[in-house]
Amino acid sequence: MTAEGAGTDTGQNSREPRVGKMILAQMHSARLPEHDVVIRNVSRHGLCIRSKADLPLAGEKVTITLQAFGEYQGVIRWVHRTNFGVRLNGELDPTKFQFAGKSWDIANRAVDQGHVLEHFKPVANTYRPALKPR
Numbered sequence: 001m002t003a004e005g006a007g008t009d010t011g012q013n014s015r016e017p018r019v020g021k022m023i024l025a026q027m028h029s030a031r032l033p034e035h036d037v038v039i040r041n042v043s044r045h046g047l048c049i050r051s052k053a054d055l056p057l058a059g060e061k062v063t064i065t066l067q068a069f070g071e072y073q074g075v076i077r078w079v080h081r082t083n084f085g086v087r088l089n090g091e092l093d094p095t096k097f098q099f100a101g102k103s104w105d106i107a108n109r110a111v112d113q114g115h116v117l118e119h120f121k122p123v124a125n126t127y128r129p130a131l132k133p134r
Contacts, residue, residue, distance in 0.1 A: 016043040019094040025049075026065040029056055037064075040083070042094045047074070047086045055079055062086060069096060 018041040027049070028034035035053040047064065056062055056076045064072045064086065074086040 016045060017094075018043050018048070019097055021097050023066065023097065025067075027051070027056075027062055028065075029060055029062045031060065032056060032062075034065075039064075039066075042092065042097055044091055044094060045088050046077070047072075047088065047092075048083060049086060050083050052082065055082070056084060 020041045021039060023039040023042075025037055025039050026034050027037045032054055035051070037049045037051045037053075040048045040050055049064075056079065058076050058079055060076045062074060062076060064074065066072070072088050072090065072092065074088040077085040077087045
């Protein structure tokens with residue numbers, strides 16, 4: 001073994017950055033009729049999808065239709081329970097899916113680190129002399 005071939009990383013095994021989303025789409029293949037699926041995350045060359053209908057098989061060619069973004073063809077890389085991964089034939093721009101206020105990463109963000117928002121704070125004195133803390 002030579003020193004120049006040892007330990008080189010071509011980047012093929014590293015994962016692309018994912019954008020977590022919940023997007024409704026339709027999927028079909030030669031074996032499966034068109035049905036609704038939910039895209040869970042997006043990368044430049046792949047999708048993670050959840051389906052409640054019949055699942056595709058690893059290696060199966062599928063077409064994913066996103067109403068606002070068109071059709072994408074790909075191959076199923078893995079299947080686990082109701083989730084599966086699609087390796088796209090082309091390239092997808094994940095920044096297309098950065099629509100403000102519609103993604104779970106924005107909707108689930110903590111509000112002000114547990115502080116009470118101004119419009120929930122009492123506007124008058126709420127002291128009650130008959131009530132005592134324990």
